[in-house]
Amino acid sequence: MPYNLPDYRITDSICEGWGSNVYRATRKSDGLSCVLKILPRACPTPDELARFRREYDMTRLVNTNGVIRAFDFVNRGNTLFIVLEDFGGESLDRVLSHGENPDTCLHLETFLDLGIRMAGSLEEIHGAGVIHKDINPSNSGSNAMEQIYGHIAREPVPVHVLNPKIPAVISSIVGKLLEKNPEDRYQSMFGLVHDLALCRAQLQEKSRIDDFEIGVHEVRTRFVIPQVLYGREKELETLKRVIKSAFDS
DSSP states (O other), X not given: OOOOOTTEEEEXXXXXXXXXXXXXXXXXXXXXEEEEEXXXXXXXXXXXXXXXXXXXXXXXXXXXXXXXXXXXXXXXXXXXXXXXXOOSOOOHHHHHHTOSSTTTSSOHHHHHHHHHHHHHHHHHHHHTTOOOOOOSSSSOOOOHHHHHHHHHHOOOOOHHHHOTTSOHHHHHHHHHHTOSSGGGSOSOHHHHHHHHHHHHHHHXXXXXXXXXXXXXXXXXXXXXXXXXXXXXHHHHHHHHHHHHHHXXX
């Protein structure tokens, strides 16, 4: 391990990324099993330090079942890290990498259970006035230009086209979550949880999921100004071409 942490014994790597490295560890003083989220850069910028400290403060602020507890904010020499509760979980990308079914990676009911639990946790976080801006399987980024180009110009392939075994309504739910315009996505976790729970209920009762209209049980809790560029279609197409050219080169 590249970190010298005399008070902790690192036992496993959970995920490593550009913004942080996350490890499972044991605190030597009392044997506490914990998770260490470490800022990987030895000399972080003031903005990175402030963002890392703000993450700790916000985690302490949100007291819900879906958010792990933050125990401490530690600076040991050139290593800055947050000590978090260890509830025995693993990152979603690990779960997906050794899925139960090689065709779908996760059983459909397992997928729905995870989706409902995660969306419910996000609903509690949003209720506390916090917006999580890095929801992904391991909370680590990839090629920034590819992400920008994909977000602006590339339409995602419907998941039922990629895998015909996936019910069309679940494909529609995923598509709604990936809409380019924020106002076209789910406006609350309540609406998403409702649709996922209805899918699970149908699967349990009928062993299949029939189509239904999604997104009709939305509960808007805040005023949102649309982010669509009205009357700027020509400029938007120019922007897409420039980004595609930069991506291709």
